[in-house]
Each structure stands twice: as structure tokens, then as C-alpha cells.
Amino acid sequence: MSEFTLQTPDSAPEAARPLLRGARDKMGFVPNLYANLANAPAALEAYFGLSAQFDKTSFNPVERQVVLLAASVENGCEFCVAAHSVIARKIAKAPDAVVDALRNRTTLPDARLEALATFTRRMVKERGWVAGAPLQAFLKAGFTHQQALEVVLGVAMKTLSNYANHLTGTRTNEQFASEAWKRQA
Structure with a gap:
């Protein structure tokens, strides 16, 4: 059992809520990676940012x-x-x-x-x-x-x-x- 809370769009720290909502709306669910990263909104935002930049590569x-x-x-x-x-x-x-x-x-x-x-x-x-x-x-x-x-x-x-x-x-x-x-x- 993890010591970390799987956050939801309603339970997450305020800064992570719109990111989790966006993921849920796009994918139909919140991947557990995102739910865990939401405990540190900056980490979740960094992951999304790196992912967006990687999608722009050649x-x-x-x-x-x-x-x-x-x-x-x-x-x-x-x-x-x-x-x-x-x-x-x-x-x-x-x-x-x-x-x-x-x-x-x-x-x-x-x-x-x-x-x-x-x-x-x-x-x-x-x-x-x-x-x-x-x-x-x-x-x-x-x-x-x-x-x-x-x-x-x-x-x-x-x-x-x-x-x-x-x-x-x-x-x-x-x-x-x-x-x-x-x-x-």
C-alpha cells in the first residue's frame, strides 16, 4: 500500500485540479501516474510540459x-x-x-x-x-x-x-x- 494519496480532480491541491480535469476529459479517466503526481502540482505540470515538448520533436x-x-x-x-x-x-x-x-x-x-x-x-x-x-x-x-x-x-x-x-x-x-x-x- 502506498503512502501517497491518489488524487482526484476534486481532492487534489488546487493547482493540480484543472490538469486532472483536463486529463479526465481527454482520456475518460485519470491515469494513476497523474493522480500521484498531483500531490506535487509542479511535478504534474512539469510532466505535462515535458510530454508536450516531446510531442514537438522530429x-x-x-x-x-x-x-x-x-x-x-x-x-x-x-x-x-x-x-x-x-x-x-x-x-x-x-x-x-x-x-x-x-x-x-x-x-x-x-x-x-x-x-x-x-x-x-x-x-x-x-x-x-x-x-x-x-x-x-x-x-x-x-x-x-x-x-x-x-x-x-x-x-x-x-x-x-x-x-x-x-x-x-x-x-x-x-x-x-x-x-x-x-x-x-
Whole structure:
């Protein structure tokens, strides 16, 4: 049982209420990540801001989900892996083989997406120390220096949510349960 309160649009601190209402209106429910982040309205607002900025990157929807899933798997975030698996399959229309490979830490069937996932995993594991060969492999796969920095943005977004979920013990919403995932110990 978590020590943190799952906030609602009515119970949340005043500054978080409009954000939770907007999420509920858009999605039909409040994801538990948002309900937990609402305990610190600035954290919730930061997550929404990072997400909005990441959506503006040069990555297409599938590539964005590759970054977000690769980082979440690497960080062992059960909530985010489930949520982004649903988003990847149903909204971004990522191929099942791509989503399955990301979740299972196996090689992606698309070489370019594999390079993106590998670079993202290295970024997380090495805490950004990926200059040299890892960066050159990413660039050789057809990505740009701009996109290397955009990966950093996606990793920052997922670091915020993954760590918050670990701290708060966020449970997976029923809307994401079909993609439940357990981290490797």
C-alpha cells in the first residue's frame, strides 16, 4: 500500500485540479501516474510540459514510443511500460513485433528503430555518457545530433514519471491492464 494519496480532480491541491480535469476529459479517466503526481502540482505540470515538448520533436509517433518504452523498460517502470505499450499499439500504431521486442528486451525487427532503442537504453544506463561510438552508431543509422538531444528530452520525461511511480508505488490502471508488465529483478 502506498503512502501517497491518489488524487482526484476534486481532492487534489488546487493547482493540480484543472490538469486532472483536463486529463479526465481527454482520456475518460485519470491515469494513476497523474493522480500521484498531483500531490506535487509542479511535478504534474512539469510532466505535462515535458510530454508536450516531446510531442514537438522530429520523431514520428512510433519513434517517440520507442524512446519512451525503451527508457521505461530500462528503468523497470511497470506502470509506464503498460501505459506506453497501449499507446504504442493503439494510438501510434506501432507494429506488435516492435512493441513486443521493446517489452522483452529483444532485437527490434526494424534496424533504424533498433538503433533508436539501443541509443535510448545506453542513454539511461550510462546516464548520458554516450559520446563516441554509441553516438556515432546512432548517427550512422540516419539520426541527427538534434535527435540525440531529443532522446535526452524523452529520457528526462520518463525519468520523472518512472522515478515518481517507483516512489509512490503507482498501480497500473485497468485501462492499461491488458499490457501489464513485470520488471526483471
